[in-house]
Amino acid sequence: MGVVVNLEEERGRKKALETLTALVADDMKGVNRLIVERMDSPVALIPQLAGHIVAAGGKRLRPMLTLASARMCGHQEQRHVGLATCVEFIHTATLLHDDVVDESDLRRGESSANALWGNKPSVLVGDFLFSRAFELMVENGSLKVLAILSGASSTIAEGEVHQLITTNDTDTGEAAYLDVIKGKTAALFAAACRVGAVVADRPDVEEEALDSYGMNLGIVFQLIDDMLDYSAKQAELGKTVGDDFREGKITLPIILAFRRGTEEEREFWRRTLENLNQDEGDLERAIELMEKREALVDTVARARHYGAIARDALGIFPDNPERQALIDIVDFCIERAH
Structure with missing residues (x-):
C-alpha cells in the first residue's frame, strides 16, 4: 500500500502524543512511582519479570487516558493516579498472557x-x-470504579477466548470480529476513560460519553494494529510482519480480502489460514491480495469512521486542553498507519 506522507501531518501526529504526555506529566510521575512500588515483592522473580515488560517501553496510552479524562472532568485530587496505575497493570498482565498464548518471542x-x-x-x-x-x-x-474495572477485566478475557474460537475460521464475519476487538482491546480503553468521570463525580451522561469515546478509540487502535501486521511499517515498530497470518488470526484485512476475492483466492486463504499450510512466499501473496482487494486501505477507512464517533462523544465537555488532547489523540492512533 503506497502512501505519500505529509511531513506537516507527521509532525502534527507526534505533537498530539507529546501534548497529551505533557499535560499529564506530573500525574504520570506518580503513576510510575506507584508502578515500581506495587511491582515489588520478596519473590525476586516477580519484580524482575514484571519490570522487564514495563521497561520495554510503550506509550502508556491507557493510563494517560485515565489521567486526562479525570482532569478534563475537573478532578483536582489524586485518586486518578491509583486508577491509572491499575489500568496499566491490567494491560501489562494481558500482554504477559497474550505472549504466552501467541507463543511470541518479541515484545x-x-x-x-x-x-x-x-x-x-x-x-x-x-x-x-x-x-x-x-x-x-x-x-x-468506589464500588462503581470496582464494577467498571473488574467488568473490563472479565470482558478482556472473554474477548481473548472469542478470538481463539474465530482463529483459523475464514467464515468469521465483520460483526464477530468487532465483538472480538471490543472485548480484547476496546473494553479497557472504555473503562480507562469512564473512571475519569467517576472519580470526578460527574453525571452519568458524561460517564457514558467517555465510555463511548474510549470504546471507539480502542476499536480504532486495534483496527490499525491489525492493518499494520501486513505493513512494512511494522518493522519500524519493533514487530515482525505477518504474525497474525502465521497464527491464522482472522482480522478485518483478511475478512475483506476473503469476501471480495475469487474462489481461487478464497482457496488460498483456506489453505493458509484454516489449515495453516503455508509455503514460502505465501505472506507476500496474502499482502498482494489484500492490496488488490483494497482490504488494507478500507481497514483504515473503518478506523476513521470509529474515530469520528470517538471525537463526537467528547462534544458535551467544555473546551479545555485535556479535551483537545483527547480529540487529537484519535488522529494519532489512526495515522500510525502511515
Whole structure:
C-alpha cells in the first residue's frame, strides 16, 4: 500500500502524543512511582519479570487516558493516579498472557518475558499484576470504579477466548470480529476513560460519553494494529510482519480480502489460514491480495469512521486542553498507519 506522507501531518501526529504526555506529566510521575512500588515483592522473580515488560517501553496510552479524562472532568485530587496505575497493570498482565498464548518471542522489539523466563512464570506474574490491580481498585474506595474495572477485566478475557474460537475460521464475519476487538482491546480503553468521570463525580451522561469515546478509540487502535501486521511499517515498530497470518488470526484485512476475492483466492486463504499450510512466499501473496482487494486501505477507512464517533462523544465537555488532547489523540492512533 503506497502512501505519500505529509511531513506537516507527521509532525502534527507526534505533537498530539507529546501534548497529551505533557499535560499529564506530573500525574504520570506518580503513576510510575506507584508502578515500581506495587511491582515489588520478596519473590525476586516477580519484580524482575514484571519490570522487564514495563521497561520495554510503550506509550502508556491507557493510563494517560485515565489521567486526562479525570482532569478534563475537573478532578483536582489524586485518586486518578491509583486508577491509572491499575489500568496499566491490567494491560501489562494481558500482554504477559497474550505472549504466552501467541507463543511470541518479541515484545516491542525486545525478547518477550516468556522467551526469557518461560511460559509458567509469565502467566503467574501476569496473575500477580491482575491481583495488584484489584488491590488498587479496592483502595480507591468506589464500588462503581470496582464494577467498571473488574467488568473490563472479565470482558478482556472473554474477548481473548472469542478470538481463539474465530482463529483459523475464514467464515468469521465483520460483526464477530468487532465483538472480538471490543472485548480484547476496546473494553479497557472504555473503562480507562469512564473512571475519569467517576472519580470526578460527574453525571452519568458524561460517564457514558467517555465510555463511548474510549470504546471507539480502542476499536480504532486495534483496527490499525491489525492493518499494520501486513505493513512494512511494522518493522519500524519493533514487530515482525505477518504474525497474525502465521497464527491464522482472522482480522478485518483478511475478512475483506476473503469476501471480495475469487474462489481461487478464497482457496488460498483456506489453505493458509484454516489449515495453516503455508509455503514460502505465501505472506507476500496474502499482502498482494489484500492490496488488490483494497482490504488494507478500507481497514483504515473503518478506523476513521470509529474515530469520528470517538471525537463526537467528547462534544458535551467544555473546551479545555485535556479535551483537545483527547480529540487529537484519535488522529494519532489512526495515522500510525502511515
